[in-house]
Amino acid sequence: MSALSQRPDDAAVGLTVPHESAALHVTGAALYTDDLVGRFRDVLHAHPVQAPHAHARISRLDPTPALHVPGVVRILTAADVPGLNDSGVLGDQPLFPAEVMHHGQAVCWVLGETLEAARRGAEAIAASGVDYDPLPSVITVREAMAAGSFQGADRHVQRGDVETALHDAAQVFTGETEFAGQEHFYLETHASLAVVDESGQVFVQSSTQHPSETQGIVAHVLGVPDHAVTVQCLRMGGGFGGKEMQPHGFAAVAALGATLTGRPVRVRLTRAQDVTMTGKRHGFHAAWRVGFDAEGHFTALEATLTSDGGWSLDLSEPVLVRALCHVDNAYFIPNVSVRGRIALTHKTSQTAFRGFGGPQGMLVIEDIIGRCAPQLGLEPHELRRRNFYTAGQTTPYGQEVRHPDRLVRAWDTIAESAELDTRRAEIATFNASHATAKRALAVTPVKFGISFNFTPLNQAGALVHVYKDGSVLINHGGTEMGQGLHTKMIQVAATALGVPLHRVRLAPTRTDKVPNTSATAASSGADLNGGAVKDACEQIRARLDAVDDGAGLAWEDLVAKAYLARVQLWAAGFYRTEGLGWDAATMHGHPFKYFAYGVAAAEVEVDGFTGAYRTRRVDIVHDVGDSLSPVVDVGQIEGAFVQGAGWLTLEDLRWDEGDGPDRGRVTTQAASTYKLPSLSEMPEVFNVTLLPDAHEDGAVYGSKAVGEPPLMLAFSVREALRQAAAAFGPPGVSIDLASPATPEAVYWAIELARSAVPATPVPYAAGPAPRDGSPAAGDVEPVSAPPWQVQT
């Protein structure tokens, strides 16, 4: 057991404690960035002028109409930027653009005494202050593929000899899989509040997952060094990756306004602004060819993944890399050639979203399995189980898969605890006796790599103070967005110092406390910052132990004695993940410290009249190592699962793809049109268990990251829906299910099943003859055979 992972007796980590802010949350006393506005005098409110074109040159921009609106104070345009006019780190995201690159892009910002004044000012500019020369636009990923509209680096993961393997395969299938992105819909929209303080320093309160980068971008926009800007994040009302890159521009607008006017400036997006201006999960297109041997083992996978990057690169490149590194999910595929590329489309710049490409990569392989299993004559769960990694095998990018036995353990545990065999029999009985409703049960695994793919990001810092009275204040570089990171860090500090939890207080994340931090992302917040907090605490503890010299003094006495002995009672901690290596050019190495594993079994019931469905029961066994904080970890698993199910079944992100005047506009830009899971989508029975005996040697106190991996457990719901739709037709038919699997999509899948001719068993074809996986659901003429005529 490593020193990092070793846990003392009576440790504060592992205790069942509520979220550190729970009492503040439930009483409304917890403050978020925009709750602070009332604490400042003379705040100015910012409102954007949003372009009504997907792609256009701005031929004229005249702020005068807004200046005639009462209460308008100032208009911010490119001419006001003293530094670099860019809201990103790659130089391709102008803050005030000359060329509109997506519908809804902000072309300038109006500052007003009230939000109403700023809004009217923006309306005035939109009405008569700005002219556009529309340019041709690319909206869908298919349009981009046809037009050759790409950006960034192509990537290729490759192992073995795919052509030969496909040639020798017993069965080869080809197909396409296309699926939509996802709006983050954190309940708190983007918010920033900037003031210039009494020392001339720019202080920005921002709802950001990446305060250091927000600081850097505010500084380069203002043309000042980083040390002239401080960014603080109290907490976020949800982030999910959507506040990793996206907050920077809004913080820069607030900071620019504050420096130009000398007054505090508030930027807070309305929901519609947030949806139309900020990036989302990438939708993907995949074309694939897959080979199986006679027993249903994968022999080869060849695929091209095209991600819909939107108008600029943002985080599209690392998202693509992670997608390519997760196409295998939990399955050993000996021969692999998977290419990835990023489409440039005139849409919001797609970005990080919980899973960061992992879900997109895995969706491809899960879709392949779901579609091929009936044609292989195998139960989908059998096909999945047969292809699990075993000890000693490596991923296509060359990393050894450590602990594949945990996957088997989780799988077997679920089979027993969720009584899968019994329930499958019950479902068969139900389906035989119900013509208009069908049930199905699907089990899917997750293997997810933990660490930033880009090795340098795997570092973190912390600052720990022990005051003379024995109270402890900790700061670290991670941000709190609901994931319970601060709760875990308090537990880590209490454990490392050996003090009770109530002696430790955590102060909000600020760039003047811990510099040069990485984003709180990649699920790595607790691993990295936990390592740093632990390091700082252990330095202090070592000094105190020297003072104590075996006397066993009480904490307060020991601290007092150490102070008098002039011993340093504070420390800066640092952590970097050891043992990583990654060659980005060849896509080869061991980018991940470890893998997190999980298995989910989902049972659904589908209504044959409408395609509506409900999730009757979900069982999950998930590997979080030795849990740092069980309430937090279970909460992350449940929340991620429901969010993943939302992406796959409900959340229907639509853009105007027509040639009319609204081309490129997000048509689902409100909560009334973009539906998140509500209480009615929660599985009716929802059992989550943490995998026991799951110590992780390479992480703080034996724990594992938990934020992202469970999202992908939701594939079980999508696959169950596919199987339930298939149950309306004869056996052995491959069912293509659109994503998201809305009731309408499920209805068309049912119609596809109903109209299918019973398959004659396919003898294994020799040779490579590629066969189409199945027709796309959308291509199928809806037939309306009355449900009671369909006999099963």
Added chain:
Amino acid sequence: MAAVDEAGSPGATTHAAARSPAATVNGAAVSLRGVGPQTSALDWLRAQGLTAAKEGCAEGECGACAILVVRPVLDGVDGRPADQTRADRTAPPPSQWTAVNACLVPAASLVGQEVVTCEGLGSPDALHPVQRELALGGGSQCGYCTPGFVCSMAAEYYRPGSDGFDLEALSGNLCRCTGYRPIRDAALALGSPGADDVLAGRCQRPAPRRSSQRVDGPGGTYHRAAVLVEALELLAAKPGAMVVAGGTDWGVEVNLRGARREVLIGIDAVPELRTLDVGVDTVKVGAGLTLSEIEGALGDRVPLLAQLMPQFASRLIRNSATLGGNLATASPIGDAAPVLLALDATIVLASLHGERVVPLAEFFTGYRESVLRAGELIRSVLIPLPLAGVAGFHKITKRRFDDISSVAIATAITLSDGMVTRARIGLGGVAPTPVRALATEAALEGRPWDRDTVEAAAAVLRGEGSPLDDHRATAAYRTAMLGTSLLRLHADHPTDRQRPTVEMSP
């Protein structure tokens, strides 16, 4: 916390208003002076430093802004089936805490009213039972949705006559973090308020009187009418004024589409619009009753309405939204219209010149247009009795709680000896207005209620209206759903003797 007793001394409110319009928030009077008619209660409360209520959408969808207001309890509106005899039960308290979306409530309409926000329920050192259950059960992650959940849960906790937590109470609150399991468990673990609970005690007194009031601010004036004639006179005197009942439609227009009016006339307290009579040959529903009030008072006496309610928006919205408001918007995707068309309803329109009665089927004249004239209000909705024996409301949506219809089909079939003697089908989402499916009705009437008839009629129904493609559904799916609706109804009700069985239980 202490609540200021305004209702106890009827003169007090008007007297206080003469000095300065104010609302009671968490027990203290807060001035509404200078609050314009377009300012929402949410923005107003947050400007007071009461930042627990959050904005997540500004359109009534997320519930992060939920607050509690004291509302009167209608006779028979107590959450229990209204057809139970009341003799053996203690009378319900005269008022109740009702959760509403603060983003849709005009702040000025709170004049003279009592409000409790999440801050007023408890503090970190003294948690309210609802807050304690949520905090200990892991019910908050980022915490942004939490104050709204707390208010929705508290309203249900205090609901008169509650016999256990009804999860419908949370249908208007979204959480992006937790996946809801801990919130549900916290709700189900709640007990009942103790005898000394201050907020429960408050409900033993009547709700504050909603007297005639005006609040002036930048952008115009909010008037609250106390009686019908006052509302009609204001309307006649101020052309261009906007009538606001529950404000659930109007609030969205203001927040999302920048709609502004100089004069708002609040009619939510007008007693003539708030009556409900179940007669021998008619059920008469006041246009100003909230859907929650109708739901509570009617129980399942009108099965089609009972089916409609849980599918209509969320508890938070139904606590404000009125039947009159839903019909007045003349939206092609309003859900009340198809149901009331199937029920053969007529509506009573009132103006200073008197009243007229219009069959609902003749009310809608075009996309969001109706026969409603300037100066006219919808007073009530008349539903003729007896009701048809076979009835179903099929609302097609993506999400089960709180979603707008892509298509809605309401059907009422009267059978006599197995023959369809009368068929009424109301459709939403297939034409610029809600419509009757006349051809399908004709294909059913005079024929036996059997598979052959139903299949033939279903084919006709598929062709009714002209559904469109949009982000909610394709035209093909809408058409298909028209086609399956009668099949589904027949599968559920092969005869009129059989009680409805719903395969997809909620």
